[in-house]
Amino acid sequence: MSDSARRRRRRITSAIEEERTVRRAATAASVGNVAEWYDFGLYSYLAAVVLNRVFFPEAGRWSLVLTLAAFAGAFLVRPLGGFVFGVLGDRLGRTRVLAFTMLLMAGATIALGLVPGYGTIGIAAPLLVLFIRMLQGFSAGGEYCGALTLVAEYSPDRRRGFFGSWLEFGTITGYTLGAGVTATVVALLPDEDLLAWGWRIPFMLALPLGLVGIYLRLRLEDTPAFRQLMERSPALATMTYRRALQILHKRYKAAALVTGGLVVAWNVSNYVLTSYMPTYLTGTLPRHGEAGASGAVSTGLQVGTMLLMLCALGAVGRLSDRIGRKPILLTGSIALIVLGLPSVWLVQHGLAGQVVGLLIMGATLLCFAAVAPSTLPAQFPTLIRYGGLGVTFNVFVSLFAGTAPTVIEAAVTATGNLDWPGYYLVGAGVVGVVSVWFLQESAGRPLAGAAPLTSSADLPSPPLSATGVPMELPHRHPS
Template identity: 75%
Template sequence: MAEHAEPRRRGGVPRAIEGEHTVRRATAAAAIGNVAEWYDFGLYSYLAGAVLTRVFFPDAGPWAAVYALGAFAAAFLVRPLGGLFFGPLGDRIGRTKVLSVTVLLMAVATVLLGLVPSHGAIGAAAPILVLVMRMLQGFSAGGEYTGALTMIAEYAPDRRRGFFGSWLEFGTLTGYTLGAGISAALIALLPDEDLLTWGWRLPFMLALPLGIVGIYLRLRLEDTPAFRQLMERSPALATMPLRRALQILWVRYRRALAVAGGLVVAWNITNYVLTNYIPVYLTTTLGEYGETGTEKATSTALQVVVMVAMLLVVTSLGRLSDRVGRRPVLLAGSLALVVGGLPAVWLLRQGLLGQLGGLALIGACLVCFAAVAPSTLPALFPTLVRYGGLALTFNVAVSLFAGTAPTVIAAATTATGNLDWPGYYLVAAGVIGVVSVVFLTESAGRPLPGAAPLSSSADLPPPALSDDGVPLEPPRDPPD
């Protein structure tokens, strides 16, 4: 059971106190589950250009990369359906139960994807089965990420929400890095024939044990303080119809929906350009147009270097946002995209050092969003509709604009021969980010809407003691 104290009052305002151990355990459960989720989801990205185009689209010629990325984008078509299903369900029955289901579904879909026979074995049925598995992954992802950031935000103390929220993206980056590292090792160590026949399947099989760990950690948690408070006040909300929840969101929180959608678009276009399109750009596209590309193993190694660098700074940026606010960090990332989006892509065509510099520039922009958005987005909605509002907004924005970006960029580059399309997308993402930050209300250090002010036991000052160590007064509330 979670260790939590009864709310105390200060100046007539109820204050919830959550045990520091419980806060850290909740953060670990969300972050480690996220490792499993995005390791599974990211594997396809890193193996698409090097392996999966040849396994499932061997006769597609120059359009093979477009078809492979199209299967990646198909997962995003069903993400809004996953958000529509899991989000409101999490607002009714709780965060932890729903999040256990999403991790299980992702693990099963990933293992099954690794078992799909090749095009040479079953013909056109192979890419169709890949498409089905990707859509199952997308349905799971529609409820996973927004549920995880809701859970961390609702457990984290108000004054340290940025720091704890950044650990969610630490988990995401770890999952991507793990997927990239294993993919790079397989590509470097296995002969081409072994890689194409059975080697590429091995990392997909690891999804099951990772998923089991995530489920175990999440089922051990009690639900969040904010959700418990809501159910204590209004238990009838557990049966609130979906139509009513959507009506509340549209009538009362349209501005929040728009701001959240803009931040998600800017953040995730940058994310999917870096993690999904750039590997194909470096290994396949540049070579087709007579530019200096790179080998598959080298491309993946460069990605790993950049992601490890992001891992080293993401939690520090989250902690910084607790001191200076969310808006300055988000604005810095957005402006960097506007100014540096095209130069970053130009660097990718300048040999190995240029490629590392271009990837590092995109990664620096991305980490500004990754560190701060997990604590910013939940503060836009009240507890009553937080999970559902985030799930719908996040997944619609990602599906329409961000998840499709690699496919659109690949198609536009193939159709026009213009290698600057990734840069155009990054600049547009930066502009959207700047506009969103202008309309964003600062939330650092403030309680979540619909919840009592929340502190952890680590924030409490120690009680005064007598000479023989006996407390002279009860512990005080932390200072505002």
């Protein structure tokens, strides 16, 4: 073997990344996620408070269903966005594609805030809303899986759970910020002003948030795993969409099914809590003669629940690095089965019950939100990680999770049974248990197709030479 071949072999068998670069990557992904999910979640917080009256004023008791159907419209195109942006990310790199998805989301959100109401342009108004929601879904399809890939490929093997949890810290912060801005606008403005123009203010704030996220991502070099892949096989940058699907179908079908099951358990929990519970509390329960909550109280409960989740995310992510991902994911899945219906029953019985019920949902969601971001990227190799995640994640989210608020509200409206959110949570838990059973533990192990990765912070201090100068450490990737 030649000297150059030996040097190349050493470079791909182990890698060290500067700690400051790892933290900068986690920050860029997390802050970008704040902006992305602030934009994406605004619609659900405004749906029951004002958007149903602005865009579906003549739909009667079905106005909430139609408003949530427009929310679900974003999920029709998420698989397409995941496929298009995922394969591009596997060919061109993660950071440039992620900057573009952020630009698209910010632009679509601002456009949503500019759409005239039904009273001005009639049926064109909800049709425009549906189209813009689909643009947001197209962006989200590429955004989240790209962020998952970016953080996973930058994280040291022994701390991937901890850094992955920060990605969800950004997601939940975005949802919390959206809820807080919505609550502020609703509380400060009279109902007439809120319907006329006030509901547009939260959407306009997408611009500065989006610009910050784009700036941070464009400053970041591509991931160590992607750089290794391009160094070994530069021709892979010409991979076609057809070839990517063939590889996913022939070699990673089982991994895709396990990933999809975890996505269902995680995201049904997520969308029931963050997207459906505001509507359930403010619209559904009062309409059926139960003690619901005002918009301000509902938003306050949401914000409080998510703030408590934020406090625990990092600790649970770090715990998964010590004991493994599977025990925590299994705990969350069993909790959905055992506590799914009781948590919904509690929400139906006044403020105290609503507090406890939402806290149970939040604690269950925490088991997935803190651990899944480090678990899912490990199911695919570097070659198709972004694209494989993009397709699998978004197909299962779109079919089973993103549509949950619409299907649940339609079922409640049609049957009068208020327990449908609980049935959904129990079903998601069953899927989660089966998926965890077939999941291979990935904690502490290198990602498939990538060299073992260590951070400079995890290394012992270098030994000193005879002259007292630190000896040279192994090869480091440039920051």
